[in-house]
Amino acid sequence: DAMVIQNPRYQVTQFGKPVTLSCSQTLNHNVMYWYQQKSSQAPKLLFHYYDKDFNNEADTPDNFQSRRPNTSFCFLDIRSPGLGDAAMYLCATGAGRLVEAFFGQGTRLTVV
Amino acid sequence: GESVGLHLPTLSVQEGDNSIINCAYSNSASDYFIWYKQESGKGPQFIIDIRSNMDKRQGQRVTVLLNKTVKHLSLQIAATQPGDSAVYFCAETYNQAGTALIFGKGTTLSVSS
Numbered sequence: 001d002a003m004v005i006q007n008p009r010y011q012v013t014q015f016g017k018p019v020t021l022s023c024s025q026t027l028n029h030n031v032m033y034w035y036q037q038k039s040s041q042a043p044k045l046l047f048h049y050y051d052k053d054f055n056n057e058a059d060t061p062d063n064f065q066s067r068r069p070n071t072s073f074c075f076l077d078i079r080s081p082g083l084g085d086a087a088m089y090l091c092a093t094g095a096g097r098l099v100e101a102f103f104g105q106g107t108r109l110t111v112v
Numbered sequence: 113g114e115s116v117g118l119h120l121p122t123l124s125v126q127e128g129d130n131s132i133i134n135c136a137y138s139n140s141a142s143d144y145f146i147w148y149k150q151e152s153g154k155g156p157q158f159i160i161d162i163r164s165n166m167d168k169r170q171g172q173r174v175t176v177l178l179n180k181t182v183k184h185l186s187l188q189i190a191a192t193q194p195g196d197s198a199v200y201f202c203a204e205t206y207n208q209a210g211t212a213l214i215f216g217k218g219t220t221l222s223v224s225s
Contacts, residue, residue: 004155031211042201042215043156050211057212090155097211098144098163103155 003027004104006091012110013081021076021107023091031094032074033101034066038087049074050096078109086111124222131192133219135185135202142204147176147187149198150218156201159187189221197223 005024013019023032031050035043047056049068063085065077078085088108094101125131137145143164148156162169162176162185169176175188185202199218205211 033213035215042217045212045214048212055210055212092155092213094211094213097205100146100158100161101213102158103148105155106153108153 004091004093004102006104006107008107009105010108012112015111016080019078019081021089023074023104024072025093027093027102028071029093029095031096032068033092034076035090036087037090043090081111083111120219122220125192127192127194127223127225129192131189131221133187133200135216137183137185137204139206141206144205145178145185146203148201148203150201151198192223194223194225197221
């Protein structure tokens with residue numbers, strides 16, 4: 001059974017139209033991560049939560065926001081998607097430091 | 113900024129050979145490392161991890177070696193199989209970053225029969 005679930009698997013949005021990607025977990029993990037992965041590149045950490053504490057990476061554009069209303073759910077909001085934001089977006093969860101993170105299957109975002 | 117990276121972007125081996133995938137890291141404060149396997153269109157899958165107080169860890173057909181002196185990490189896959197074909201990433205955490213998990217550049221492993 002999937003433990004980190006991302007919906008939808010594929011998302012098409014219009015240039016400049018806000019879009020929200022969703023992630024849920026059944027692992028009850030404290031940490032939830034959002035990564036952006038472009039073709040042939042490594043996943044790039046955008047931000048992560050430790051419980052309700054939000055940690056933004058220094059180079060994450062302001063266009064990207066996140067919400068974590070409870071332990072199980074986390075959302076990635078892209079306020080005004082540009083063509084350069086087309087990518088695979090990966091959600092992951094972890095129990096804390098020094099333990100592995102579990103990944104969902106990703107949402108592939110297309111901007112038209 | 114400091115990051116984890118891999119030496120070679122691609123590695124081609126024959127089925128049954130042993131594979132070695134390398135990773136160099138620059139942050140001497142890194143205290144935990146993970147190897148992930150990613151198949152096309154899927155999320156990364158955990159393979160094996162190692163903490164900085166160890167220099168070797170073994171799993172089923174895989175071994176991770178950590179050399180803190182030269183800041184080098186390697187993943188050894190024994191008797192490589194076609195199903196091992198994927199992109200392999202190393203990732204790290206370091207104390208100042210809390211729970212942030214940072215990925216290095218990947219190596220694409222191709223296994224031919």
